[in-house]
Amino acid sequence: MEPKVITHAVATAAKSSTWKYEDGSYFCQKQGSGNNWANGFCVHGPRHEEAVSDLIRRQVERCDRLAGILTMMSVAGGTGSGMGTYITQCLRDSYPHSFILNQLTWPYGTGEVIVQNYNSVLTLSHLYQWSDAILVHENDTVHKICAKLMNIKHISFCDVNKIIAHQLGSMLQPADTVGTLGHYTRNPVGELLKNLVCHSEYKLLSLSTIPQMSSSSLAYSSFTWPGLLKHLRQMLVANARMEEGIDWQVRVPLNGQPALERMAEKTKQGFNKSLANVLILRGKDVSGADPEAFLHPGLYSSWLPAGTAFSTWRSPVPFNGYEKSATLVSNSQSLLKPLDNIVGKAWNMFASKAYVHQYTKFGISEEDFLDSFTALEQVISSYRHL
Amino acid sequence: MTQSIIVQVGQCGNQVGCRFWDLALREHAHINTKGVYDEALSSFFRNAVLIDMEEGVVNEILQGPLRDVFDSTQLVTDVSGSGNNWAVGHKVYGPACRDHVVEKVRRAAEHCDSLQCFFLIHSMGGGTGSGLGTHVLSLLEDEFPEVCRIVTSVYPSAEDDVITSPYNSVLAMRELTEHADCVLPVENQSLVDIINKIQQMAHSGKPSQVIRKESTLISGRGGVGGTEKPFDAMNNIIANLLLNLTSSARFEGSLNMDLNEIAMNLVPFPRLHYLVSSLTPLYTLADVNIPVRRLDQMFTDAFSKDHQLIQADPKHSLYLACALVVRGNVQVSDLRRNIERLKPSLSFVSWNQEGWKTSLCSVPPVGHSHSLLALANNTCVKPTFTELRDRFMKLYRKKAHLHHYLHVGGMEHACFSEAVTSLSSLIEEYDQLESTKSLLWSDAPRLQVAT
Numbered sequence: 001m002e003p004k005v006i007t008h009a010v011a012t013a014a015k016s017s018t019w020k021y022e023d024g025s026y027f028c029q030k031q032g033s034g035n036n037w038a039n040g041f042c043v044h045g046p047r048h049e050e051a052v053s054d055l056i057r058r059q060v061e062r063c064d065r066l067a068g069i070l071t072m073m074s075v076a077g078g079t080g081s082g083m084g085t086y087i088t089q090c091l092r093d094s095y096p097h098s099f100i101l102n103q104l105t106w107p108y109g110t111g112e113v114i115v116q117n118y119n120s121v122l123t124l125s126h127l128y129q130w131s132d133a134i135l136v137h138e139n140d141t142v143h144k145i146c147a148k149l150m151n152i153k154h155i156s157f158c159d160v161n162k163i164i165a166h167q168l169g170s171m172l173q174p175a176d177t178v179g180t181l182g183h184y185t186r187n188p189v190g191e192l193l194k195n196l197v198c199h200s201e202y203k204l205l206s207l208s209t210i211p212q213m214s215s216s217s218l219a220y221s222s223f224t225w226p227g228l229l230k231h232l233r234q235m236l237v238a239n240a241r242m243e244e245g246i247d248w249q250v251r252v253p254l255n256g257q258p259a260l261e262r263m264a265e266k267t268k269q270g271f272n273k274s275l276a277n278v279l280i281l282r283g284k285d286v287s288g289a290d291p292e293a294f295l296h297p298g299l300y301s302s303w304l305p306a307g308t309a310f311s312t313w314r315s316p317v318p319f320n321g322y323e324k325s326a327t328l329v330s331n332s333q334s335l336l337k338p339l340d341n342i343v344g345k346a347w348n349m350f351a352s353k354a355y356v357h358q359y360t361k362f363g364i365s366e367e368d369f370l371d372s373f374t375a376l377e378q379v380i381s382s383y384r385h386l
Numbered sequence: 387m388t389q390s391i392i393v394q395v396g397q398c399g400n401q402v403g404c405r406f407w408d409l410a411l412r413e414h415a416h417i418n419t420k421g422v423y424d425e426a427l428s429s430f431f432r433n434a435v436l437i438d439m440e441e442g443v444v445n446e447i448l449q450g451p452l453r454d455v456f457d458s459t460q461l462v463t464d465v466s467g468s469g470n471n472w473a474v475g476h477k478v479y480g481p482a483c484r485d486h487v488v489e490k491v492r493r494a495a496e497h498c499d500s501l502q503c504f505f506l507i508h509s510m511g512g513g514t515g516s517g518l519g520t521h522v523l524s525l526l527e528d529e530f531p532e533v534c535r536i537v538t539s540v541y542p543s544a545e546d547d548v549i550t551s552p553y554n555s556v557l558a559m560r561e562l563t564e565h566a567d568c569v570l571p572v573e574n575q576s577l578v579d580i581i582n583k584i585q586q587m588a589h590s591g592k593p594s595q596v597i598r599k600e601s602t603l604i605s606g607r608g609g610v611g612g613t614e615k616p617f618d619a620m621n622n623i624i625a626n627l628l629l630n631l632t633s634s635a636r637f638e639g640s641l642n643m644d645l646n647e648i649a650m651n652l653v654p655f656p657r658l659h660y661l662v663s664s665l666t667p668l669y670t671l672a673d674v675n676i677p678v679r680r681l682d683q684m685f686t687d688a689f690s691k692d693h694q695l696i697q698a699d700p701k702h703s704l705y706l707a708c709a710l711v712v713r714g715n716v717q718v719s720d721l722r723r724n725i726e727r728l729k730p731s732l733s734f735v736s737w738n739q740e741g742w743k744t745s746l747c748s749v750p751p752v753g754h755s756h757s758l759l760a761l762a763n764n765t766c767v768k769p770t771f772t773e774l775r776d777r778f779m780k781l782y783r784k785k786a787h788l789h790h791y792l793h794v795g796g797m798e799h800a801c802f803s804e805a806v807t808s809l810s811s812l813i814e815e816y817d818q819l820e821s822t823k824s825l826l827w828s829d830a831p832r833l834q835v836a837t
Binding site: 002004005008029030031032034035036078108109110111112113114115143146147154155156157158160343344345347348349351352353354355357358373374377378380381 | 388499500502638640641642644646647649650651652653654655656707717718719720722725726729736737738739740741742743744829830832833834835
């Protein structure tokens with residue numbers, strides 16, 4: 001809703017000789033939404049619905065075959081979260097048979113915007129109704145990757161965004177989903193959703209990539225598929241978001257133990273249960289990589305057999321300078337804790353009615369807040385009892 | 387780009403406003419090396435409305451170096467002044483020049499592509515700034531209800547030379563509480579203390595402590611104005627406050643902040659919108675070999691009571707919310723590191739433990755490599771208000787000077803008692819919040835969902 005960032009993005013792209021944004025493919029106004037979800041959703045959204053829908057439709061009409069729509073937004077601010085949610089609703093209405101994947105960036109836990117938790121709660125609860133899947137990146141996690149793995153001393157948002165872009169690229173680049181190499185899928189988003197989102201109550205996805213390191217260290221490293229896959233599996237099991245500091249003590253609970261004991265073990269150890277996983281392998285000797293360990297039934301919830309819950313995609317083309325790389329897109333409990341934190345903090349604030357007048361001013365009532373909280377508590381409960 | 391309109395009312399308001407435009411010119415000239423005066427700048431300057439009920443100050447402006455910048459369509463003046471009487475400013479001049487003011491403001495608004503915010507600059511102790519200023523404030527709310535109103539108010543110190551300043555201030559406070567979106571109070575005593583600190587540094591003579599003269603917060607060097615006048619140093623500080631506040635709207639950065647985001651994030655309850663501000667660094671050392679420890683020092687200083695623009699100590703009171711507006715070559719990791727470092731020593735209200743709003747603008751102010759403006763909604767404003775009320779009651783109990791006010795049509799005793807009640811209830815609200823400071827709080831019980 002304000003022009004500075006778009007102008008910068010368009011100019012930067014145009015300067016790089018490899019690609020650029022098309023003229024007239026952007027929309028901006030003069031004044032932002034003031035970090036106010038209600039302003040983005042109730043005011044800017046409807047006001048600019050026609051113009052934005054037009055722009056999107058022009059792009060859709062040029063597609064031979066629409067594989068899906070990927071939206072990218074943050075949840076802490078006003079425009080990305082509020083207006084982004086409104087646009088998702090419009091997209092769902094206009095293209096009822098298309099896949100919609102929302103990529104969300106969650107803010108630093110220590111605060112970037114004071115009302116970020118309100119904005120997050122309102123966004124997530126509404127998106128759950130219209131989106132097919134929600135892929136989450138947390139600034140805290142990516143910041144740690146920059147600091148520990150990439151060894152960047154003064155981390156800027158540019159560095160953070162590069163990591164997120166790398167992870168998205170490794171997921172969306174062409175790959176073979178069927179098993180016969182050389183046959184790339186035409187429908188990556190659809191396949192992803194088919195494999196990962198089998199129940200409408202479970203839509204939160206997270207991404208982990210291995211390896212991630214600075215280009216200077218890359219020259220001195222070599223990788224083997226068994227090594228990479230072992231680390232990635234433990235990252236999944238122990239809910240570690242990067243390959244440093246993994247807790248190797250956390251184990252998959254054995255099927256022989258009685259159910260209650262298993263539950264206690266799980267919560268004590270911090271074991272991360274998955275609903276479904278998609279493993280994407282790219283690079284040299286990719287057909288030789290064996291993801292057998294990911295098929296262990298203990299990793300998954302009981303109502304989906306491991307064979308259905310897990311799939312592997314492969315591509316012999318290396319990605320972004322890494323000779324071998326593995327990406328795991330996961331529908332699991334890994335986002336449970338951060339989500340619970342956000343809802344908890346937002347609830348505390350709501351209990352003292354702080355800042356609520358800023359939202360009611362634009363048309364979001366206390367009832368709407370309560371509905372949103374209820375919806376998210378339901379999601380939290382579902383994931384907790386996976 | 388969004389624009390703001392600066393409305394300067396009264397002697398203090400106009401003098402501060404003048405310093406603001408002078409420094410703004412200097413800043414834009416620094417960035418825009420093609421020339422001092424260009425198209426963008428001239429549109430920037432049309433966003434000013436100067437109001438004063440006596441001609442002296444405004445005439446000086448019109449004869450000074452800024453005369454080419456303003457024109458008569460932006461002025462509202464009268465002849466005889468308000469005699470340091472809030473009632474005259476508010477009840478007499480208010481309605482009388484209301485239409486004029488509306489017309490000038492509307493004209494300025496029409497020049498704006500996108501009007502985001504009104505900045506009102508005035509003092510609380512006098513007659514015009516205080517009385518007419520607050521009348522203009524409620525007028526702006528009526529005519530432009532969607533535009534944010536940020537008020538910079540200069541509060542009188544205890545040894546103010548205007549005897550009736552407590553009356554004027556308390557009567558004005560009530561208007562501010564009702565009609566402003568955000569108030570940035572400033573006290574003359576704090577400004578004087580900051581100036582003394584800088585001058586002490588400047589004259590200390592230690593070789594490693596030589597400061598760059600044009601980089602101090604009080605320096606107007608390089609601006610359009612010539613010699614420095616008595617209140618200039620103090621007014622420069624307030625001008626810098628406004629410059630830093632609007633920097634994110636005027637220049638680009640990796641984490642922009644618009645002015646309406648300030649009101650959104652820092653005002654949890656409508657009446658509690660008084661923000662304590664602090665500016666760092668006060669000066670830059672001339673020796674370029676001083677290490678980057680300066681950056682962390684800047685953050686620490688922002689929370690010390692010596693850098694606040696009112697007599698308050700936010701570190702020992704309760705924070706409701708805090709905003710950090712950083713300018714210059716500072717990355718998000720530096721910002722996060724400093725927030726983590728300073729958090730343990732500050733107490734935040736229980737429902738806003740991570741109550742930080744952050745903003746990064748890549749263009750630093752003239753003479754510095756980076757700077758920080760901290761705005762805090764903190765209960766440390768309470769002592770300022772309590773003292774003000776005490777000074778008011780001292781006069782009111784004796785009915786001293788009251789007849790000057792009651793002579794004015796529309797003024798009654800009720801105005802006074804309502805004003806002091808409003809102030810008291812404001813103090814009470816801050817009190818209640820502060821009392822939660824040392825209590826052990828527990829999270830509100832969450833909604834239970836059937837499994």
